Amino acid sequence: MSSQKLVELAKRRGYFLQASGAYGGVSGFYTFGPQGAALKGNVEDAWRDRFAVKEGNQEIDAPTIMPEPVFEASGHLDTFDDMLVECAECGATHRADHLIEDNTELEDAEAIPISEVEALIAEHDLACPACGAALAGESVEEFNLMFGTNIGPGDSAPGYLRPETAQGIFVEFPQLKEYARNQLPFGVTQIGKAYRNEISPRKSVIRTREFTQAELELFIDPEEDEPDLARVEDVEVTLYPVPQQQDDDGEPITTTIGAAVEDGTIASAWIGYYLGIAQRWYDRVGIDMDRFRFRQHLPGELAHYSVDCWDAESELDGDWVELTGFAYRSDYDLSKHGEYSDEDFTIFKQYDEPKTVERATVDPDMSYLGPEFGGAAGEIADALEALAERDRSAFEGDEVSVEIDGETYTIPVEKTGFAVEEVTEAGEHITPHVVEPSFGIDRVLYTILAHSYREDEVDGEERTYLELSPEVAPTFVGVFPLMDKEGLGELAEEVATDLREAGLSVAYDDSGAIGRRYRRQDEVGTPFCVTVDYEALEDGTVTVRERDSTEQVRVELDDLVETLTALRSG
Template sequence: MAKQADIMELSKRRGFFFGSNEVYGGVAGFYTFGPQGAALKRNVESAWRDQFTVRLGNDEIEAPTIMPEAVFEASGHLEGFDDMLVECAECGQSHRADHLIEDNVAGIEDAEALGLEAVGELIAEHELECPACSASLAGEPVEDFNLMFETSIGPGTGQPGYMRPETAQGIFVEFPRLREYARGQLPFGVTQIGPAYRNEISPRRGIIRVREFTQAELEQFIDPEEDEPPLATVEDVSVTLYPVPEQESENGEYIETTIGAAVEAGTIASPWVAYFLGIAQEWYERVGVDMDRFRFRQHLPGERAHYASDCWDAEAEISGNWIEIAGFAYRGDYDLSKHGKYSDERFTVFKRYDEPQTVEKAVVDPDMSALGPKFGGAAAQIADELTALAERDPSAFDAETVSVEVDGERYTVESDIANFSVEEQTESGEHITPHVVEPSFGVGRTVYTLLEHAYSEDEVDGEERTYLSLAPEVAPTDVAVFPLVKEDSLLGLSSDILRELRSSGLSVTYDESGSIGRRYRRQDEIGTAFCVTVDRDGIEGDEPNTVTVRERDTAAQVRVPASELNTELSALLRS
């Protein structure tokens, strides 16, 4: 089984990914995807887009990656998007305090949930040392560190902006417009694939924890009272679940079940979350994640984001550790309510009743000729506050006076002036705030998982070889074409084949240098599914106009007429 070092070495040597800016010393947490990696990543994104945008009939957007401060004030990121930091007094290195605990104290899987103080105490109790210089970290303060990259928009002091820490906010802030495109009808889903930025305290494990990464997210907007997911389409999908048992604070036993059975048993509380787990399971299988090294783990109560009522992670086993590669959260109305509250826009959907309904409504009709002289410039705002109070608490007007607050100041008004009354009104519907269910995928972590799960070693003709058994849909290269030797007739047929395969949409590479064995090994290592070799036998031998096709995983070779090559390969690669 591949170790992380094998993947890192292969990735660098063969151009999957490597540390960025190395000529200037490099900066931790930034990686460049090389020629193979960029193609693999793009194919993973296309497969995700096909599944979560096209097949589910969702809309896709592309929003800017820098957003103004107001967005993150509303979303809560400014206040609470923190990790736990402990700094070594000796060498100045910063570390994730919760990771130090998880790595060094047996039995603690989620140290963040314990809180700053407890983590500080555990560091002292277990006499943990700085991983960089081995100085003691006991007694060092453990602090919150906000993960957002701040920037300034425009010249001069500018206005503060932030690199988005998740693509989701780009969808939420545009909800009023997206609602119009969906013609105000729930349910609807909006997807986005793009970069997100987090100033991670300790980037590690190659592209697993980096400071700039790509997310693929779907925000599903639903009416929580009416909308049901099409669960029947995934109810037979088999899954491995690792849930939290009732009234426990640790994950319990593994459960091998189906999505339908898990909903019935209440193991997955939200049918919408269950639905997306089913779709995700099928997608991960399709792109080549090893299902024996894959599970869905439920968040522990202390681990869940404050807005999420049910949350599961997709986790892959990577180099002996379970790593989150996607999160599935029931976010309720948290995001839309917040943006509705902080902006002047309406973040609701108008839900029409089957029949118009008569409702009693508390209204006020303040006498402005009395309010104006009494309160001057504040009168209009006082009138607004009285209206809001009538909706919120009609009984307040039973008293002789009512008081309201405007800009931090209290104003007392005689109930007579407010002209309070209860009227019957006919309503055709009501405004509701949709709930959000969010599958959120890390593309880089998926790419890494595919590399590690596809990494294989065996022996061919007495020689050891390494090959990547990647699914054809995501492999960076579909076919390699080799003339066995550099002779005109072989070169001619090879370039005809190359042109034809490329014009039918396949990704084809060409290589005429080095021994044929070495050329095969190079393609094996980047996961090219088929190699086509043009040799002299196929030009003038017993089987003219034929080429050999070698399959990557078995290394088996068959002779195929050159005229049928395109059809055969296209069928094999797209099956």
């Protein structure tokens, strides 16, 4: 199946279409039509059911625009860049690493310094995909992917559309920890829009500028909290770890989650746990497990916040596409927000019993720092205090030095009032670590459609259908009167109303030959169709046709709602 066929079907049947088409459309923005919006809703419900409800996590809904200081702290302002190369001939802009990936064996250009990317473009004689002009000699620049805006009139309060939903969770941590009664581990989820000003949006909804993420941020105490691996240890997975990727013939390995965590292929048990839970979920929503794998990030590919990361990838048109990132974000985000804001992003961890510990301090009264230190005295005192806590040995000699903004200050140790005393502590403040499964709903949706796309022949005619699972199928049942006369139409409408009242999504269709109506619903992926024919008037039965087998059975009208409701819930 070519992606073009799928994109055409998506538009024809109401899954998705390029947005603002009346004005020529803008790349990277899509509107989900009636079927697409319903499928998306079903996928989000299935995600919520698994990752919020069944995992015992709490869902929140934060704003999509956030003020600049959030992204200064998170590192996105400085580092959330892609490499941009502009064609001098036609002005088209391209993502440098995509040009290189598409034209050479090289992956992972993001990790390479700009000068090397420029050299690779020259070495491989890469040409502008838009006009064919040579790109050698063009300079490559870093381009920040965040959409900026101003909050309120004027430009005194810059803000950004969030590039990931996660930051909306992290910034609320001081309050979220209260909801969790300061007990680790706890998880917070969010499903919502994220925005990235992608240099070259492509592959329809796979790479867009506005998309939906479903993210789970699990806050853990890295020293104490362990996942319940027994729940997923038998899940079979295809893994593509770093060593395999670095070997020319490296083949993915098939193993179980339990074995992969035990032998260290998956270094974090938490990541292993979520890969297992997620694999079952992908299977449940209809992703083909034979076209699915988990790939570990190469070291240079890791995002600025990430210590280890695995991607769930699906095969689409011969390419592997990332659906979900599973990142071990360590204490990066909470530490940064703690540092940049006035709030407390730690958790107080109570010891089982109070502990007597040694604590190194310096004189809290800064008078030992005479007038010669001027305005720097406060910062020097803070730095000395932090140093005493961190590294007592620095105070072993006669003098101790601290560096502030590139300047070194040296102070005689005896003046600092350095002392080590014994104190009894009830607990300590720790910054939780974060484990994050981050799903892109649009890519999951596209993969579900691509992996369920089928072509076969029915009664000598070619047909296309989507083999969607009843849980996610946007329309569950088509209802057709054979003809709209002699009471068949009225009866069929009653049937449709009863099914809708029972919570099933129904497409009522009374136009065209019955065969055509079946084909339409097949293309939408509707699992069942009910036809109300003359027999219904005589014996109170209707035909129920199953989409994949096209088999038909007669069902009593009185049992119809119950029969179909049971099929919906599997």
